Amino acid sequence: MSDASFIHAHAAHDDWREALAQCRTQLDAQLAARQAAPGGGAALTLGWCYLSDYYAPSAEDILAALREHWPGVAWVGTAGVGVCAGGVEYIDEPAMVLMAASLPPTAFRLFSGLQPLPPASSAFVPHTALVHAEGSTPDVQDLLHELSERTATGYLFGGLSSARNRTLHIADGVFSGGLSGVLFDAGIGLISRVTQGCKPIGPVRIVTRAAHNLLFELDGEPALDCVLKDLGLGHDVPEETLSSVLSATLVGLSTGGDDAPSVPGRFGVETLVRHVLGVDMQHGVLALADVVEDGMRLAFCTRNPAAARADLVRVATEIRAEIESGVAGHALGALYISCSGRGGPHFGAPGAELEIVREALGDLPLAGFFAGGEIARDRLYGYTGVLTVFTGR
Known part of the structure; x- marks a missing residue:
């Protein structure tokens, strides 16, 4: 992965088509700039799509439009009462955040109710996993524990859909109930931390x-x-x-x-x-x-807002220090999944929570949402944030 292997976009509009058009313009401009640079750029292979619940009823149409414009990209995501990007959050308004990366196609596998986990005999060995789910899923904690045991590190990261009208998650299809997401092999570097609130x-x-x-x-x-x-x-x-x-x-x-x-x-x-x-x-x-x-x-x-701010500063600083040490490689892109009870006024001002992350990590491509529960390791948290940074050499 190169330093330019992640691109992202975000937009808010009453009509999801207009928001998607704005995101498409942003992503295409970034992709063109990357391809014009020396060495060009590899094709996009994995995309993240986080929708505010205003767009949840149109999730299938949005996924179809994403596939049409970016064929060959595998899309994952979910819906929440809010979505976020680098330094920006959209809470209780119609908005979407997209991010895409040029990961090696052999380095990840999507899973869902239609795409089961690879068998133990498979050549693909899951190292970590991004998970999206619904809180109404029976025994969701047991399912997370089982999935964790199917990865080499046991580390999961993700969150539960928090939509008020239609909870859903996306993994090359739109699903209700159960779990879906992406398995990553050991070649995908990442640093992840949980911050308490x-x-x-x-x-x-x-x-x-x-x-x-x-x-x-x-x-x-x-x-x-x-x-x-x-x-x-x-x-x-x-x-x-x-x-x-x-x-x-x-x-x-x-x-x-x-x-x-x-x-x-x-x-x-x-x-x-x-x-x-x-x-x-x-x-x-x-x-x-x-x-x-x-x-x-x-x-x-x-x-406690003060405790939440202090702890977020701590984890973001820890991640930056690990990256600056050179051991983990360069930061390429990030996911931030925060509790729906943390965003907005809880941090003192709109976007304040995401601004803390940007101050620590810089203008890194970032996508995320405000969840009904946060997933880290094999557990389901509440009132936390899960910050994950993808790294490459």
């Missing part, structure tokens, strides 16, 4: 009694007593008041001590943030939006 409001505790998604005890004390203490509330708080407060309270779950944060008051990268669904004040029980098991570590937390 919440801040603990209490100490890390050990789950001492739980069943399914019900939390009974933390550190041997009733779960309700612990959350009241961390929130600074008394036992006489009205149930309606407590329910309102808990609606803005989250829990950070991790499976062991290896996820200790590197900075006090900040979660480690393995922590999974989940909602508190309800409370039984009579029995002191909390209901969580995930299975919780004895021995897990848990801290109550809230969304």
Whole structure:
């Protein structure tokens, strides 16, 4: 891969045809400039298409138009309540972001309900995988774990569609339910990091009694007593008041001590943030939006813009430092998948989140979307961002 092997475009318009025409003009100009340079340029082989949910009903027509204009390019993507490009985000408006690359055709494989994973006997060995999915898919976490085990590194990156009208994902076809995406072999270099967006409001505790998604005890004390203490509330708080407060309270779950944060008051990268669904004040029980098991570590937390900004700066700087060290090669293009609860005002201004990424990585071709859940390694995260940079020598 050369430094010019990625190109990208973005546009917003009420009519998807006009937005696509604007993107096509941008991409064709970049492609022409690349081909005019010494050595020309290899043909585009893989493309990313992220659509705001305004365009979701027209996904099949959009894919057909992409194929017609760029024959030979394999397209993947999904729909979200927002999409993003380098330094720009489009939230709650009709927009699309396209990116394309000249990857060796033998270095990647698309997968979907119509294109199964290659068998273990295949000459193609999956190293990592980009995954798009739907949150309504039954056992999506189990499917991610299974897919992770089918790759050499176990590393997945991606996100869930967040469309309000039609959740979908694209892999040379438009799909509902299940998983789709791209498998990459070891020849495709990439650096990926997870950035957290919440801040603990209490100490890390050990789950001492739980069943399914019900939390009974933390550190041997009733779960309700612990959350009241961390929130600074008394036992006489009205149930309606407590329910309102808990609606803005989250829990950070991790499976062991290896996820200790590197900075006090900040979660480690393995922590999974989940909602508190309800409370039984009579029995002191909390209901969580995930299975919780004895021995897990848990801290109550809230969304925190300052913590989110600081952590995004950290991961983007880490990626830049790794690239500048020369070990990973040059940065070619990037994907950024952020939680739909992080974009826009959460970072202080429109585009502020993507501007942090651009300040660290420069004007790198970048595409992404705001997801209903973020995928990294073999896990489904919430209120995080997943930044992945493709590299080449």
